[in-house]
Amino acid sequence: MTGETIGEVIGDANEAKLPVLAIMRPESYREKSEALARDYGFESFYAPMIRLEDMKDEEFEPFVQRVLEGVSDYVIFTSANGITFTLDKLPEGKRESFTEALKKSRVIAIGPNTEKELVKIGVEKPFLPGDYSSEGIVEALCPEVKGKTVDAARSAYGSRLLIEGLENCGATVFETKVYTLTIPEGELQKELIERTLAGEVSAFAFTSSMMVRGFMKQAEKMGAGEEVKEALSRAVVGAIGTPTANTLESLGVNVDAVPGEFTFEALLEVLKKKL
Incomplete structure (x- = not known):
């Protein structure tokens, strides 16, 4: 040959x-x-x-303050990208204090990849719903969020099911759009x-x-x-x-x-x- x-x-x-x-x-x-x-x-x-593109809406600074002041009972990230784009917007000195404050809230990861990103920044035991979806998060949290403050950091194209579902369960929900899709x-x-x-x-x-x-x-x-x-x-x-x-x-x-x-x-x- x-x-x-x-x-x-x-x-x-x-x-x-x-x-x-x-x-x-x-x-x-x-x-x-x-x-x-x-x-x-x-x-x-x-x-x-x-294509993922950074964005910072008017809710971003209030979201950061709620986390830092311990007002947020729950903080939800619906993607690893949401975590990255959130931290990238923070000044370097504020990033560490934000991460430390996150640990005092109940942090929710929509799935394994989001969980890994949270663990990487020091949030060691985020909660994962049984069903890795917005519906899964609502189903898992509904029995316990009445009267609680919930923050969700996600893309500009996130499903309304998450926000409306948790509001229907009695939570006060704040949505922060930290990146967009083109x-x-x-x-x-x-x-x-x-x-x-x-x-x-x-x-x-x-x-x-x-x-x-x-x-x-x-x-x-x-x-x-x-x-x-x-x-x-x-x-x-x-x-x-x-x-x-x-x-x-x-x-x-x-x-x-x-x-x-x-x-x-x-x-x-x-x-x-x-x-």
């Missing part, structure tokens, strides 16, 4: 057969997501359909749609409703809104959480896989099984 061993040829053939997974998460998740995809036997194609458009996004239409993508990992909207917006911009839905029907479509799955279904896209645990790794696991 011309310089190649049999093992190398077989290895190249096996690599060529790997299913292609579309990863559309924000840039900050790219490295970890691609590593997980490799672990689960996928070749990944990365094209972010969401939809990037460029060559990567265009290429993902083209490869989808060509049937070159085996599986799609949708992790939020905003991501779904970004994907469909790009397809429609290219005049391929209906064609891309047909192409998705020939692939395996996965969604983290019921809201994301519902958004896809409302647009006429059948969802093949929704993990029981709302994590990216759990989504890869169910996608792999479906394939």
